[in-house]
Amino acid sequence: MALRSTLAHWAVLALGSALLAALLLALHVPAAVLLGCMIVGMALALRGTALAVPRPVFALAQGLMGCLMGHSLQPQHLGSVAQDWPMFLGATVLLIGVSTALGVWLMRRQVMPGTTALWGMTPGAATAMVVMAEDYGADARLVAFMQYTRVLVVTLVSALVARAVLGPAPEGTASTALWAGASASGLATTAALVLGGVLLAPRVPLPGGALVLPLLGTALVQGLWGLEPALPPALMGLAYAVLGWSVGLRFTHAIALHALRTLPQVLLCIALLMLVGLATATALVLGTGMDPLSAFLATCPGGADSMAVIAATSTVDTGFVMAMQLARFLVVLVAGPSVARWVARDGAMDRG
Numbered sequence: 001m002a003l004r005s006t007l008a009h010w011a012v013l014a015l016g017s018a019l020l021a022a023l024l025l026a027l028h029v030p031a032a033v034l035l036g037c038m039i040v041g042m043a044l045a046l047r048g049t050a051l052a053v054p055r056p057v058f059a060l061a062q063g064l065m066g067c068l069m070g071h072s073l074q075p076q077h078l079g080s081v082a083q084d085w086p087m088f089l090g091a092t093v094l095l096i097g098v099s100t101a102l103g104v105w106l107m108r109r110q111v112m113p114g115t116t117a118l119w120g121m122t123p124g125a126a127t128a129m130v131v132m133a134e135d136y137g138a139d140a141r142l143v144a145f146m147q148y149t150r151v152l153v154v155t156l157v158s159a160l161v162a163r164a165v166l167g168p169a170p171e172g173t174a175s176t177a178l179w180a181g182a183s184a185s186g187l188a189t190t191a192a193l194v195l196g197g198v199l200l201a202p203r204v205p206l207p208g209g210a211l212v213l214p215l216l217g218t219a220l221v222q223g224l225w226g227l228e229p230a231l232p233p234a235l236m237g238l239a240y241a242v243l244g245w246s247v248g249l250r251f252t253h254a255i256a257l258h259a260l261r262t263l264p265q266v267l268l269c270i271a272l273l274m275l276v277g278l279a280t281a282t283a284l285v286l287g288t289g290m291d292p293l294s295a296f297l298a299t300c301p302g303g304a305d306s307m308a309v310i311a312a313t314s315t316v317d318t319g320f321v322m323a324m325q326l327a328r329f330l331v332v333l334v335a336g337p338s339v340a341r342w343v344a345r346d347g348a349m350d351r352g
Contacts, residue, residue: 013044064239092331100118162297165292
């Protein structure tokens, strides 16, 4: 009877998630599958449904996400970063510095517990921040709430700005086949990177290893041997679903109420972060003569994947936009853990 009830709950979760994700996709909401699965999982958890994503399945989803992020690190984009590194570094450090200050402010005002505020405000890749935050003791549920609120707000504003400047985007012609681009060699590369990361992660003292190791591996095989993992929509959809469920199913009434109470402060911090991005974009336009929309999209504190979609459907310097977004993600990946440890130690000393 217990097994039948559990299977019924999983069926309800899968069906509800599919329906909501389809609606969000139709509305062009960023991270639609992940958000839909997280919301439905949260709704079931708040109704008392006891479900949990098995850890090996979660690790495989992390590995696929790592491959997706590593695939974005194309050599031509990294070349742009290397060529104009002072500009990239200055803009990146400024935005990360402000986000850290806002996170510390939220932490000191006890809006969010521990380093949760810091990880929640960090502009990088939202899913990566959620995964890494948990490994550093932050509350992944509240980090996800902050990260995806920021992604939604920033993406909506960026899309509206791009539409106002350029007019309606043309209909896309990209293939929507569920297994588009899934060659046998590409799938084999994906399997090797993901399984290798999952197996090595417990043996390597690296938080978020199941995500970070495939990310680094993907960047390495692309740069050295020109191999690219196959990441078809169907496979990535499953990974997004698992990541969304892993967060949503752990929500409680107390966490949900806390998220709602802190929404005004979170929105205020997002607005301030966007103003810093706008000021940085203005400086780039005045200092380099870059077109304003490219500078705006490059400095927006949204997700790199969302900015890539907007840039790809707009007449902007897509290479520059992706290079700036990826440079910020790389800095966060390297420096984020150290900053989190320093803030946590400083906060503990203040309380002492």
